[in-house]
Amino acid sequence: MSSNTVRSTPAIGTMMAHASVRAFTDEPIDEGLLVHLVTAGTRASTSSNMQAYSVISVTDAGLKKAIAGLCADQAQIHQSAAFLVFCADLHKMMLACERHDTEPDPAGQAEVLMVAVIDTALVMQNVATAAESVGLGICMIGAMRNHPYDVAEALHLPDHVIALAGMCIGHPAEQPEVKPRFPLDAALHHNRYRSDEELTTLIQRYDESQAKWYADRDMHVRDPRWSAVISRRLPKLANRAAVDTFLRERGFLSK
Ligand SMILES: Cc1cc2nc3c(=O)[nH]c(=O)nc-3n(C[C@H](O)[C@H](O)[C@H](O)COP(=O)(O)O)c2cc1C
Structure with missing residues (x-):
């Protein structure tokens, strides 16, 4: 083949x-x-x-x-x-x-x-x-x-x-x-990075499908939309500030 x-x-x-x-x-x-x-x-x-x-x-x-x-x-x-x-x-x-x-x-x-x-x-x-x-x-x-x-x-x-x-x-x-991923168009770009307008539409589509996915399964999570999850999650990464100090002290990044 x-x-x-x-x-x-x-x-x-x-x-x-x-x-x-x-x-x-x-x-x-x-x-x-x-x-x-x-x-x-x-x-x-x-x-x-x-x-x-x-x-x-x-x-x-x-x-x-x-x-x-x-x-x-x-x-x-x-x-x-x-x-x-x-x-x-x-x-x-x-x-x-x-x-x-x-x-x-x-x-x-x-x-x-x-x-x-x-x-x-x-x-x-x-x-x-x-x-x-x-x-x-x-x-x-x-x-x-x-x-x-x-x-x-x-x-x-x-x-x-x-x-x-x-x-x-x-x-x-x-x-x-298997957890649904982004619509492929949001991950696979052709020749140039997609515009924010296109990405926003794709994110909205994914948000809707995630909300439906959880609702269909009667899974009650606090706002399951992908963008909502990320908006809660990303700021929390600041809790790992020790990673930054560690990288500086252990020779990965300049002090
Ligand atoms: C680098 C990395 C770290 C992760 N850390 C955790 C973790 O600490 N605990 C956990 O339950 N899942 C962890 N995960 C799993 C992700 O939550 C999971 O891959 C994501 O929600 C997608 O779900 P799936 O792997 O079932 O497709 C991690 C995944 C990656 C790639």
Whole structure:
């Protein structure tokens, strides 16, 4: 079949079926399988082969409990069979430079931070898709950045390493519905970024469909319109001001 044909494949099917899972059975995950999933994750593209990430598998029960506590005690962390922490990691690059007697200072170069964040996010998504492709469920945990200093201490992170997000992996105890995304036109632009007028119309369409989606399911959430959710959510990110200080103190950004 031509590679130009629009068709589904197992990989695309896995991506299209994605829904975050927040309830897991207590069935364990084989350690070999977990290593296999992370190995697949590391096959992601990486800027200049820098591989500016590290993945920490939290297997110690006490440590996992402590980490969960730092992540708003989300139930899915406690229930997960495996919990991975994805770190943007420039430390290994610094060690490499040391071997060649160069002393770069990544601080203040937003580009270096972006390289590490992009590399890490790609690995994270690859692991997620790999896990889902074998029937496991995942939930990413951005709350990992609620207390960056405590997380760094708990995981012994050196300078130039920040825990970006965690990932719960386990055998699903629920089958959540696939959540509707934006109308594709709001995400896929052609040749030029769409006008605010077009985007506003698309946002309104999405707001209406989200409101209907929740109403159809009798789910009572405080104003489910996407724009309303974002207008409440975005200001709350200011609560993570410690991320900014952390990045400055740990060598990612200039002080
Ligand atoms: C970086 C990142 C961090 C996230 N952090 C959390 C989290 O702390 N807790 C949680 O329940 N879901 C978390 N999620 C899951 C999102 O809420 C979820 O992906 C989104 O609502 C879309 O739903 P879906 O994944 O089911 O399609 C996170 C997702 C991403 C990409």
